[in-house]
Amino acid sequence: xxxxxxxxxxxxxxxxxxxxxxxxxxxxxxxxxxxxxxxxxxxxxxxxxxxxxxxxxxxxxxxxxxxxxxxxxxxxxxxxxxxxxxxxxxxxxxxxxxxxxxxxxxxxxxxxxxxxxxxxxxxxxxxxxxxxxxxxxxxxxxxxxxxxxxxxxxxxxxxxxxxxxxxxxxxxxxxxxxxxxxxxxxxxxxxxxxxxxxxxxxxxxxxxxxxxxxxxxxxxxxxxxxxxxxxxxxxxxxxxxxxxxxxxxxxxxxxxxxxxxxxxxxxxxxxxxxxxxxxxxxxxxxxxxxxxxxxxxxxxxxxxxxxxxxxxxxxxxxxxxxxxxxxxxxxxxxxxxxxxxxxxxxxxxxxxxxxxxxxxxxxxxxxxxxxxxxxxxxxxxxxxxxxxxxxxxxxxxxxxxxxxxxxxxxxxxxxxxxxxxxxxxxxxx
Numbered sequence: 001x002x003x004x005x006x007x008x009x010x011x012x013x014x015x016x017x018x019x020x021x022x023x024x025x026x027x028x029x030x031x032x033x034x035x036x037x038x039x040x041x042x043x044x045x046x047x048x049x050x051x052x053x054x055x056x057x058x059x060x061x062x063x064x065x066x067x068x069x070x071x072x073x074x075x076x077x078x079x080x081x082x083x084x085x086x087x088x089x090x091x092x093x094x095x096x097x098x099x100x101x102x103x104x105x106x107x108x109x110x111x112x113x114x115x116x117x118x119x120x121x122x123x124x125x126x127x128x129x130x131x132x133x134x135x136x137x138x139x140x141x142x143x144x145x146x147x148x149x150x151x152x153x154x155x156x157x158x159x160x161x162x163x164x165x166x167x168x169x170x171x172x173x174x175x176x177x178x179x180x181x182x183x184x185x186x187x188x189x190x191x192x193x194x195x196x197x198x199x200x201x202x203x204x205x206x207x208x209x210x211x212x213x214x215x216x217x218x219x220x221x222x223x224x225x226x227x228x229x230x231x232x233x234x235x236x237x238x239x240x241x242x243x244x245x246x247x248x249x250x251x252x253x254x255x256x257x258x259x260x261x262x263x264x265x266x267x268x269x270x271x272x273x274x275x276x277x278x279x280x281x282x283x284x285x286x287x288x289x290x291x292x293x294x295x296x297x298x299x300x301x302x303x304x305x306x307x308x309x310x311x312x313x314x315x316x317x318x319x320x321x322x323x324x325x326x327x328x329x330x331x332x333x334x335x336x337x338x339x340x341x342x343x344x345x346x347x348x349x350x351x352x353x354x355x356x357x358x359x360x361x362x363x364x365x366x367x368x369x370x371x372x373x374x375x376x377x378x379x380x381x382x383x384x385x386x387x388x389x390x391x392x393x394x395x396x397x398x399x400x401x402x403x404x405x406x407x408x409x410x411x412x413x414x415x416x417x418x419x420x421x422x423x424x425x426x427x428x429x
Contacts, residue, residue: 050074051071051074051075051078054067054070054071054074055071057071058071058094063101063102064101065098065099065100065101065102065103065104066098066103066104067098068094068095068097068098068101068103069094069095069098069099069103069104069107069108069111071094071098072090072091072092072093072094072095072098072108072111073091073095073107073111075087075088075090075091075094076088076091076111076114076115076118079091079118080118081207082274083274083275083276085309085310085312085313085314085315086309086313088115088118088119088313088314088315089313089314091111091115092112092115095108095111095112095115096108096112105135106132106135106136106139106142109128109131109132109135109142110128110129110132110139110141110142110145112128113125113126113128113129113131113132113142113145113146113149114145116128117145117148117149117152118315119313119314119315119316120152120315120316120317120319120346121314121316122149122152122153122345122346123149123153123345123346125145125148125149126146126149126150126153128145129142129143129145129146129149130142130146132145133146140166140169140174141174143162143163143165143166144162144163144166144174144178146159146162147159147160147161147162147163147165147166147178148178150162151181151185151348152346152348153346153347153348154346154347154348154349154351154352156185156378160182163175163178163179163181163182166178167179171198171202172202173199173202173203173208173212176195176196176198176199176202177195177196177199177212177215179195180192180193180195180196180199180215180219183195184219184380185349185378185380186378186379186380187378187379187380187381189219189222189223189381192219193216193219193220193223196212196215196216196219197216199212199215199216200212200213200216205239206239206240207240207243209236209239209240210236210237210239210240210243210245210246211236211245213232213233213235213236213239213246214232214233214236214243214245214246214249216232217229217230217231217232217233217236217246217249218249220232221249221252221253221413221415222381222382222383222412222413222416223412223413224412224413224414224415226253226256226257226415229249229253230250230253233246233249233250233253234246234250236249237250242273244270244273244274244279245274247266247269247270248266248267248270248278248279248282250266251263251264251266251267251270251282251286252282254266255282255286255289255418256415256418260286260287260289260290261290263286264283264286264287264290264292267279267282267283267286268283270283271283271302275302275306276306277303277306277307277310277317277320277321277324278320280299280300280302280303280306281300281303281324282418283299284296284297284299284300284303285418285419286418287299288419289418300328303324307320307321316342316345318338318339318341318342318345319338319339319342319346319350319351319354321335321338322335322336322338322339322342322354322358323335323339323354323357325338326339326354326357326358326361327419332358332361332362333362335358335361336355336358336359336361336362339351339354339355339357339358340355340358342354342355343355343371349374349375349376349377349378349380349385350375352371352372352374352375353371353372353375353382353384353385353388355371356368356369356370356371356372356374356375356388356389356392357388359371360388360391360392360395363395365392365395365396366396368392368395369389369392369393369396372385372388372389372392375388375389376389381412382412382416383409383410383412383413383416383417383421384409384416384417384420386405386406386408386409386412387405387406387409387416387417387420387421387423387424389405390402390403390404390405390406390409390424390427393405394427402427403427403428406424406427406428407428409421409424410424410425410428
């Protein structure tokens with residue numbers, strides 16, 4: 001979808017989204033039965049013993065298509081649980097071998113679509129999801145990946161239509177989590193929280209329930225409800241002890257409340273168990289807030305090492321690394337080039353926002369404003385996007401407009417960023 005058409009028709013986009021969702025955007029009344037699995041093609045927890053059994057089975061029978069597909073899906077799940085991107089290559093290889101060996105075409109193709117999405121290769125994910133749908137037109141999981149990919153590509157009308165297709169078939173976890181996400185994108189946080197609470201009710205025990213509770217907590221946090229967010233995160237740990245995403249979320253709560261020692265301890269434990277870039281960045285930023293700059297610099301070097309590992313395993317990281325460098329005053333020209341590349345590949349509102357921020361950091365304030373307008377076109381209530389817009393307006397010599405956006409950012413979430421919420425507060429004094 002062309003960006004200029006999206007900018008010209010922001011109100012039209014919201015109307016189209018509502019049309020696609022029909023009654024789904026209205027407040028739900030009852031929760032349906034648990035569907036086949038959680039959103040984004042998540043699978044049953046990958047047990048090391050189960051993977052070893054499958055590997056031995058494939059070793060004994062290299063042309064066992066069913067075992068190869070099952071092994072590929074297990075590798076994919078393990079990658080999600082451990083943040084080890086080397087499993088993406090293992091998953092893809094096993095799934096492709098499974099296809100060639102007569103394994104289930106729908107499962108293998110859907111699995112490959114999920115791997116592509118995990119690697120941020122959204123055009124490939126959309127293509128594979130459509131192939132899976134041609135194999136099985138009633139495919140809920142494939143429609144989910146299709147919708148996810150289209151949303152990441154900035155094709156919100158088509159993405160919402162795919163979500164609506166799932167929601168029309170029932171109100172299980174895949175439908176409810178996506179309805180919640182769509183509502184969040186459209187700036188309807190109260191309704192997004194309502195859908196996610198229903199998703200919590202439908203989630204099974206263990207990891208899927210913990211994942212859903214963390215999403216609920218994130219929505220509460222982003223709406224200035226720290227106590228409710230913390231309760232959801234602690235509930236996630238109660239159903240899945242040690243869950244890294246819940247621990248990282250509690251570390252953010254600690255940092256927000258100025259308990260930097262507790263936050264650093266939690267983040268270090270999370271990074272040791274699940275070395276994702278966002279966890280290492282959050283640790284570094286917390287160390288900076290605590291006045292521990294030397295430790296922060298060491299942590300930021302770890303971010304670069306993690307990124308190299310992900311890129312070596314086929315994961316596109318241009319958007320994330322551009323934002324990291326921009327936020328930390330590094331390689332600003334190169335960060336702009338990466339932001340442009342990410343935007344060209346997948347012009348979502350997040351890509352628009354990072355490109356706007358990159359242009360601002362490179363003193364191209366007028367161009368930055370164009371992309372900031374696009375980043376806010378859906379009405380998404382995102383404190384960081386609003387703060388970026390405020391900084392752009394200030395750069396353009398519009399102090400009152402800048403203050404308006406700073407105030408809106410803090411009204412949405414007065415804790416929207418450990419780095420930038422204090423800047424917004426200072427600007428309003």
